[in-house]
Amino acid sequence: MTQINDVSDALIVINERGVILRINPVAASLFDYHAEELIGKHIKTILPPTNQNPTEEKGVVFEVLKGQMESVYKKGLKKNGFSFPIDLFVVPNMDGSYTCVVKDDTSRFFHEQIETMANVVLRRVLIGEGLEHFAAFILEQLQEVFPFPLMWIGQYEKEEQGVLVMSSLGVLSQMASPRTLFTHTDKAVHPAVLACERMTTVSDEVADENGNLYKMIAFPFLSKKDVVGVLTVLSPKEQMNHIVLNRFENIALRLGMILQISEDQKFLRLLSTAISSAMNAVFITEQHGKIIWVNEAFTHLTGYTFEESVGKNPSFLYSGLQPPEFYKEMWHTIKSGRSWRGELVDRHKDGSLFTIEQMITPILDYEGRVTHYVAVYDDLTARKDAEGKIMHLSNYDQLTGLPNRSLFHEKLKQIILKASKVNECIAVLFVDISSFNRVNDTLGHAAGDQILKIMADRVIGCVTSKDWVARIDGDEFAIILRDIQQPDEAGDIAHQIIRQIQEPIKMDKDEIVLGGCAGISIFPYDTRDSEKLINYADMSLFKAKKAGPNSYFFFSQQLNTEIEERLKLEQDMRKALIQNEFFLNYQPQVDLKTGHVSGWEALVRWRHPQKGLISPNLFISAAEDTGLIVPLFTFVMEEAVKQLKSWNKMGYKDMTMAVNMSSAQFEDRDFLETIQKVLKKYRVRSKTFELELTESLLMKDARKAQEILCLLSESGIRIAVDDFGTGYSSLNYLHRFPVNKLKIDRSFVKDIISDKENIAIVKAIISLGHILGLEVVAEGVEDAKQLHLLKRLGCDSIQGFYLGVPMSPEDATLFLQKKNKKS
Ligand code: C2E
Ligand code: CA
Numbered sequence: 053m054t055q056i057n058d059v060s061d062a063l064i065v066i067n068e069r070g071v072i073l074r075i076n077p078v079a080a081s082l083f084d085y086h087a088e089e090l091i092g093k094h095i096k097t098i099l100p101p102t103n104q105n106p107t108e109e110k111g112v113v114f115e116v117l118k119g120q121m122e123s124v125y126k127k128g129l130k131k132n133g134f135s136f137p138i139d140l141f142v143v144p145n146m147d148g149s150y151t152c153v154v155k156d157d158t159s160r161f162f163h164e165q166i167e168t169m170a171n172v173v174l175r176r177v178l179i180g181e182g183l184e185h186f187a188a189f190i191l192e193q194l195q196e197v198f199p200f201p202l203m204w205i206g207q208y209e210k211e212e213q214g215v216l217v218m219s220s221l222g223v224l225s226q227m228a229s230p231r232t233l234f235t236h237t238d239k240a241v242h243p244a245v246l247a248c249e250r251m252t253t254v255s256d257e258v259a260d261e262n263g264n265l266y267k268m269i270a271f272p273f274l275s276k277k278d279v280v281g282v283l284t285v286l287s288p289k290e291q292m293n294h295i296v297l298n299r300f301e302n303i304a305l306r307l308g309m310i311l312q313i314s315e316d317q318k319f320l321r322l323l324s325t326a327i328s329s330a331m332n333a334v335f336i337t338e339q340h341g342k343i344i345w346v347n348e349a350f351t352h353l354t355g356y357t358f359e360e361s362v363g364k365n366p367s368f369l370y371s372g373l374q375p376p377e378f379y380k381e382m383w384h385t386i387k388s389g390r391s392w393r394g395e396l397v398d399r400h401k402d403g404s405l406f407t408i409e410q411m412i413t414p415i416l417d418y419e420g421r422v423t424h425y426v427a428v429y430d431d432l433t434a435r436k437d438a439e440g441k442i443m444h445l446s447n448y449d450q451l452t453g454l455p456n457r458s459l460f461h462e463k464l465k466q467i468i469l470k471a472s473k474v475n476e477c478i479a480v481l482f483v484d485i486s487s488f489n490r491v492n493d494t495l496g497h498a499a500g501d502q503i504l505k506i507m508a509d510r511v512i513g514c515v516t517s518k519d520w521v522a523r524i525d526g527d528e529f530a531i532i533l534r535d536i537q538q539p540d541e542a543g544d545i546a547h548q549i550i551r552q553i554q555e556p557i558k559m560d561k562d563e564i565v566l567g568g569c570a571g572i573s574i575f576p577y578d579t580r581d582s583e584k585l586i587n588y589a590d591m592s593l594f595k596a597k598k599a600g601p602n603s604y605f606f607f608s609q610q611l612n613t614e615i616e617e618r619l620k621l622e623q624d625m626r627k628a629l630i631q632n633e634f635f636l637n638y639q640p641q642v643d644l645k646t647g648h649v650s651g652w653e654a655l656v657r658w659r660h661p662q663k664g665l666i667s668p669n670l671f672i673s674a675a676e677d678t679g680l681i682v683p684l685f686t687f688v689m690e691e692a693v694k695q696l697k698s699w700n701k702m703g704y705k706d707m708t709m710a711v712n713m714s715s716a717q718f719e720d721r722d723f724l725e726t727i728q729k730v731l732k733k734y735r736v737r738s739k740t741f742e743l744e745l746t747e748s749l750l751m752k753d754a755r756k757a758q759e760i761l762c763l764l765s766e767s768g769i770r771i772a773v774d775d776f777g778t779g780y781s782s783l784n785y786l787h788r789f790p791v792n793k794l795k796i797d798r799s800f801v802k803d804i805i806s807d808k809e810n811i812a813i814v815k816a817i818i819s820l821g822h823i824l825g826l827e828v829v830a831e832g833v834e835d836a837k838q839l840h841l842l843k844r845l846g847c848d849s850i851q852g853f854y855l856g857v858p859m860s861p862e863d864a865t866l867f868l869q870k871k872n873k874k875s
């Protein structure tokens with residue numbers, strides 16, 4: 053029999069009942085006993101039954117003997133009650149006793165245990181769990197190997213400079229219950245906090261109430277650059293040697309690495325969620341180009357599902373529209389490790405094509421070899437659609453759907469470019485619907501819109517499909533007539549369009565009849581420049597509008613000159629206003645009964661520095677068109693009232709001063725105020741001030757005229773109708789306006805002697821005027837015959853060269869002195 057005292061293995065000899073017969077020193081010290089202490093004791097004192105067969109009263113040795121033991125965790129029990137893993141062999145002896153060979157298995161067990169734990173933790177990390185989910189599990193696993201009174205895992209709270217306990221285990225676990233926060237504010241800094249801050253193991257010694265000394269050691273879990281947690285153990289001092297310390301440090305290191313994976317995982321999950329749900333289509337291929345992953349946007353864009361796409365080469369999307377060289381160049385670029393970007397057309401599953409901008413980035417390994425390619429798509433079709441919509445909004449009129457002014461300009465340019473190559477003749481037509489504003493004012497904008505749509509359709513109906521219609525302004529259309537043989541053709545179409553515009557429109561119960569005007573310019577006769585062509589058509593339209601509704605005009609060089617002169621005139625007039633080039637002449641109106649001057653008409657004159665004296669007939673209408681009539685009127689008004697005042701002061705009191713008024717002034721909001729201000733300034737009675745306006749002005753916007761005339765007459769101002777008789781139907785309307793005087797137009801007076809019809813008209817005007825209680829004045833009386841006839845017909849007063857031409861203030865004063873008596 054071997055001398056068991058001499059072998060290095062731990063040997064124990066027991067009898068068949070389990071009583072220890074012999075034990076060698078190695079074995080005794082393994083269990084922290086002296087050999088004598090154990091002799092005669094039952095083997096289960098140091099080798100208790102396993103958890104698997106707790107009923108085996110004689111201990112683990114007899115389990116082994118019965119062959120019940122395989123890979124079951126066997127433990128030895130030390131004198132102080134701590135258990136430790138062992139490996140156990142039992143050899144039956146000849147005499148019926150047994151020899152037990154015991155090996156301290158802590159090391160292997162530790163490794164196995166840690167390995168198992170690490171694998172489980174890793175698995176849990178990979179499915180997305182965090183330290184908080186498996187901290188308790190780690191502690192349970194460690195407890196199996198290190199049955200310390202306290203072990204806990206915490207999380208470093210950087211901002212709070214503390215450690216928050218996540219889970220704790222052991223008999224003293226109440227010392228660190230979950231959710232406890234250890235911080236700097238404690239009496240002493242907790243080793244766990246220090247360990248996190250210093251990123252290294254920190255140990256401390258503590259004693260319990262009984263004076264037992266413990267080691268408290270904190271092991272931080274370190275990831276790449278951060279502390280991701282901390283394990284703190286409290287162990288009896290004697291049990292914490294450098295081997296155990298080392299083992300814990302390894303565990304902390306291992307957990308740190310696993311938790312780093314957890315962090316990476318979180319980030320990757322974030323990334324992949326971002327990519328999965330990205331608006332842009334993304335796919336990833338392996339190095340040979342086989343697709344291994346696509347995102348949702350990709351499946352929407354291409355029509356292929358994830359399953360249908362994965363495993364394929366991206367060439368399954370090829371439209372065939374890119375030449376092979378295109379792909380060759382692309383592959384060459386990405387194979388060499390560089391990114392590639394380009395626009396290409398791919399084919400959808402349903403066969404339709406879509407345009408994309410693609411960016412392919414190779415993914416390289418640490419040696420610079422391509423392992424994958426990531427392709428990101430930008431769907432240009434959608435963007436191009438959006439661009440198209442914006443294009444439409446900015447280029448088309450929303451009401452009629454017709455191209456707008458800016459597109460019209462663009463299109464004309466293109467058409468002219470083509471036309472000039474093939475010697476094609478083109479007409480530009482501008483069409484305006486007359487007095488459309490009145491439709492909006494009276495019927496409302498909704499009706500106005502409806503009418504415009506109808507008009508747009510009518511205009512389109514007059515041209516062919518090769519022509520081009522745009523709406524360039526509220527009530528203005530522009531048309532490009534292509535390939536016309538001669539200018540007359542454009543005239544015919546203009547005529548046709550105007551006729552169409554004149555067709556009555558049924559609106560609810562009303563029937564509306566409008567009119568239209570057109571201006572025409574021709575390429576290449578008038579000009580070869582598109583902007584000028586537009587300008588010329590516009591000028592011609594302007595001229596047509598002046599000529600009256602339902603007319604059209606061709607552009608002519610003469611018109612061009614006229615318009616250029618007009619522009620010059622406008623500039624000169626602005627200067628003239630500043631440089632006082634305007635002045636007044638006064639023409640007397642003589643009372644036929646008394647022979648006295650009953651009134652004056654102020655007539656404006658312009659002394660142009662180069663052109664000399666200019667007649668108002670030449671500049672008034674330009675002043676009206678440009679709005680300069682407003683300051684001009686103010687000047688005339690003030691000048692005339694000043695003159696009247698000075699005559700009043702001289703004693704000539706019962707006279708009126710008449711000033712001519714233009715239609716443009718109905719638009720001037722301050723008109724009435726200007727008049728009243730001037731009258732007040734010179735303290736002139738309003739009933740001696742007269743405004744002359746033509747009947748056409750009255751008829752143009754009767755409602756507005758009535759409104760303004762009523763205001764004027766309420767403030768005592770007199771109103772005279774100028775050029776009376778030239779505006780036909782006006783007699784019927786006369787009673788509607790608060791008028792004081794009728795001025796029979798010169799044209800009736802001119803032939804009054806020879807023309808019987810004219811006599812009848814003048815007679816009628818005079819009697820009508822008198823019935824309405826109006827004063828009647830005849831204009832343009834140039835001789836005595838006319839004067840006498842008019843006197844006989846009952847005319848109240850006359851104005852004309854025969855009695856007095858328009859004259860300077862000085863001459864007018866002399867005239868007064870001759871004719872009138874002072875009062
Ligand atoms: P009107 O208001 O009809 O003015 C009368 C025009 O007839 C004046 O021409 C006057 O010189 C002219 N006249 C007067 N007696 C005779 C005559 O016996 N025979 C002939 N053939 N003509 C005669 P004038 O001053 O050249 O003014 C022309 C037009 O210019 C005016 O016609 C008026 O409509 C406009 N006008 C003149 N001054 C002003 C003004 O200050 N403001 C505005 N808005 N218009 C003005
Ligand atoms: Ca007048």
Ligand code: CA
Nearest residue numbers: 774775795831
């Ligand atoms: Ca007149």
